[in-house]
Amino acid sequence: MPEQVSRRALAAGLVLAAASLASAAAPLPGAPILPQPVRDLWPGPHIVRRGTWSTVVGHDATGLGELARRADTASRRVSAVLARPVRPLIVVPADAREAAALARVGGVDGLAAVADGERVIVVPESFARLNPTGRDVVLAHELTHVVAGTGGLPVWLYEGFADYVAYRDAGLPVTTAAAELAAEVRAGRLPTVLPGPAAFAANGGDPAALARAYQEAWLACRFLADRFGEGTLVRLYRAARVRGTDRALAALGLSVATLTARWRAYVRDQLV
Numbered sequence: 001m002p003e004q005v006s007r008r009a010l011a012a013g014l015v016l017a018a019a020s021l022a023s024a025a026a027p028l029p030g031a032p033i034l035p036q037p038v039r040d041l042w043p044g045p046h047i048v049r050r051g052t053w054s055t056v057v058g059h060d061a062t063g064l065g066e067l068a069r070r071a072d073t074a075s076r077r078v079s080a081v082l083a084r085p086v087r088p089l090i091v092v093p094a095d096a097r098e099a100a101a102l103a104r105v106g107g108v109d110g111l112a113a114v115a116d117g118e119r120v121i122v123v124p125e126s127f128a129r130l131n132p133t134g135r136d137v138v139l140a141h142e143l144t145h146v147v148a149g150t151g152g153l154p155v156w157l158y159e160g161f162a163d164y165v166a167y168r169d170a171g172l173p174v175t176t177a178a179a180e181l182a183a184e185v186r187a188g189r190l191p192t193v194l195p196g197p198a199a200f201a202a203n204g205g206d207p208a209a210l211a212r213a214y215q216e217a218w219l220a221c222r223f224l225a226d227r228f229g230e231g232t233l234v235r236l237y238r239a240a241r242v243r244g245t246d247r248a249l250a251a252l253g254l255s256v257a258t259l260t261a262r263w264r265a266y267v268r269d270q271l272v
């Protein structure tokens with residue numbers, strides 16, 4: 001079964017933030033790791049644009065060059081953390097309806113892109129509403145899901161890890177990227193538990209609550225990277241997929257309870 005992970009699109013931090021991109025590092029050499037099927041997505045023409053590392057497929061050429069450049073940026077960001085070459089395949093359907101059909105889901109309301117197996121499907125209407133920083137964050141987030149996988153992991157870990165990679169080089173202050181959570185913390189309301197599936201299932205409900213779930217997960221992974229090092233976070237992620245999260249955390253001397261306590265202190269320190 002292909003892994004399929006939805007991504008909320010339009011958190012205020014992404015739409016409103018105006019940080020410019022840092023110049024990209026030189027691309028890494030390496031062989032492709034993603035198969036790149038570019039035929040038979042839909043009836044009619046398939047227009048293909050290739051970046052240095054990426055392949056982008058759409059119905060027509062509109063916007064494909066920009067997407068290839070951004071997908072290259074996402075590729076470099078994911079490669080930098082995971083230490084492996086990444087060659088993204090980005091599919092650009094005509095609209096959200098076709099995006100949902102390609103992803104074999106009922107709808108993609110409010111999402112800017114979806115990781116679907118070994119490709120990232122852009123939702124054109126929502127993606128177009130993001131600013132440049134938001135577009136890069138979304139692509140790097142989804143590409144992290146594609147490359148690192150999500151199976152067997154708690155949602156806080158795979159969503160938090162994807163946002164860790166996505167925000168690592170985005171140039172946003174933590175209080176901007178986690179604006180909704182910062183407002184809660186400043187009001188004296190610290191989260192008490194790592195966000196679970198219910199917190200991420202709120203697509204049709206409270207957008208701020210959904211944004212906070214992502215931000216809480218992000219800061220859990222950011223805490224682990226700050227405290228133990230980024231390489232340890234990556235190893236934890238891989239170990240958790242193989243051995244389970246509890247055993248992977250135990251190797252760091254942590255339980256979910258002690259991680260939660262230290263994450264709460266970190267959230268308060270970062271956001272107050």
Ligand SMILES: [Zn+2]
Nearest residue numbers: 005006007162
């Ligand atoms: Zn995600």
